[in-house]
Amino acid sequence: MKTKSWNHLLRRQLVGAALALGLSALAAPLAQAQLLVGQSVGVTGSAAATVKESMLGAQLYLDQVNARGGVNGQTIEVVTLDDKFDPKLTLENTRTLIEDKGVLALFMTRGTPHTLGILPLLDQHGVPLVGPSTGAMALHEPVRRNIFNIRAPxxxxxxxxxxxxxxxxxxxxxxxxxxxxxxxxxxxxxxxxxxxxxxxxxxxxxxxxxxxxxxxxxxxxxxxxxxxxxxxxxxxxxxxxxxxxxxxxxxxxxxxxxxxxxxxxxxxxxxxxxxxxxxxVFPSERSLSYAVIKEAIGLARAQGKDLTPAMVEGFVNAKVLVEGLRRAGPKPDRSRLHAALESLSRYDLGGLELSYSSADHTGLDFADLSIIGMDGRFQR
Structure with missing residues (x-):
């Protein structure tokens, strides 16, 4: 089991990100990383390529937020444990993140059996999971109290x-x-x-x-x-x-x-x-008609990267996580974060509208088809 904190990655890139955004590196002094979020995901294993890209997309947005001083004066730190895409390791990692690390929330798990397997732990400790990278219907119906889906089934x-x-x-x-x-x-x-x-x-x-x-x-x-x-x-x-x-x-x-x-x-x-x-399950990574895609493209280009569909998913998921943390207030806990997420009603992510309630944790209903072209890019 490997432990990888995003904190050192964030700190290393903050000055560059701030300059890319036209900000003074001194204008938004960093608070100590106090908003701890956990992730168990297959950094290695059969899903590693897609995991890497989705994590990179999330990091684009989290870098920007932390460069501006974080959320309510607190930076966000994501602690990632490698489960090698093994559901047994996912459960073990999740227990470590919740009970030993004391994370506020879980973020972007990957895999259907992996996510279903940690439901009892989430419910036992009241920990919200934001943006699981699975579209399993079992996570939508019936409503799972601590699962906040973003992608369509x-x-x-x-x-x-x-x-x-x-x-x-x-x-x-x-x-x-x-x-x-x-x-x-x-x-x-x-x-x-x-x-x-x-x-x-x-x-x-x-x-x-x-x-x-x-x-x-x-x-x-x-x-x-x-x-x-x-x-x-x-x-x-x-x-x-x-x-x-x-x-x-x-x-x-x-x-x-x-x-x-x-x-x-x-x-x-x-x-x-x-x-x-x-x-x-998200708009095209080249669709400038969506403000959220235009925003993601700008941040990716500032780091010399091309946006991919998996990066879009990570980016959108991070936006939902950050908005939940913002609404949870200056002293967030798991319960306040849960209530804050359920308060998201018709929330505009940038051309995509997301809503939660106590009776609906589905998130988005977007679905489309693409085909891989001669240039290796997804075409719609």
Whole structure:
């Protein structure tokens, strides 16, 4: 288990960030980092590429906030523990963050079984989790008191993809999914999508999360001659699976979900990336019509970086976290932060409107489709 605090990263970049924003480095003296936020996430493991980008997006916004003196005079420190995308380590890390580190909140966990597994700890200690990077319906319905979702559910993504394929006349659609809570949830959305469009799945294949093996699956998929395959899984496993399908001669459209919307995913696919459809739960990283995207682009360029969809998710999540901390007042605790988050009603993130209440912790309902172009960028 590795411990990595963002605090030293923030301090190192504060002066540069302040100058990039046209601020005096002395105009906003730093308070001691007092707002402690915890994160257990797969810094290494199969989701590492997307995790890195989403964390970078969040850091862009947190750097800016801390450069301006923090929230109510207190800077934000995110303590990140590497769970290697292992749900058992996620639970262990979360216990450490809550009970030993005393964090105010958890932030941007990744993975459906990982997040579901820590629910009892969150409820036991009354710790809000802001922006879990999973669209599992089980985190939306019923309402989980301490889960504050931001992204739309996976089921909405899959249904949108199937509706789009059906509109194009594509009917022979199969599903390959990881055999865990994430895969089962997205499969349920696919079944709803098929029913809504009067279709049936051509096939449903599943693979082991811990040891994915596509040597037998790929030939079976090829034998079905699908027009499209919806591939539900994470990072490295989906990359390996797509390559196995193509090597076996599967020529249909490949569709995967927003958890793979990262530059690292595209890079790992290499020559097989072009034409893969990836659903999205935030506006395009190049859409200047959204103020939040324009803001993120400006901060990324100031650091010599190009914005990616995963960075957008991290950036938006950080904005919600900071607004909750601001509304929690100068002496925030877990209870005050929870109440502050539930007070967010029609909150404008910059062209995206987010609302919470005691009866609704869903957040946004945005869903779109993109396709990886010849240049390796997501096109809509």
């Amino acid at each position: 996976y089921q909405r993504e899959v249904q949108k993809a199937i509706a789009h394929l059906s509109l194009l006349g594509v009917q022979r659609i199969g599903v390959v999914h990881v055999d865990d809570g994430f895969g089962e949830d997205a499969l349920a959305g696919a079944q709803k999508g098929f029913a809504a469009n009067r279709l049936q799945a051509l096939f449903v294949e599943k693979f082991d999360r811990a040891k994915p093996d596509f040597s037998a699956i790929a030939p079976r998929v090829r034998a079905q001659e699908p027009q499209a395959v919806i591939f539900i899984g994470t990072g490295a496993a989906v990359v390996d699976g797509i390559k196995a399908l193509r090597a076996a001669g599967v020529g249909g459209q490949i569709v995967t979900l927003s958890n793979n919307a990262s530059g690292g995913f595209v890079q790992a696919l290499g020559d097989q990336a072009r034409g893969v459809v990836v659903s999205q």
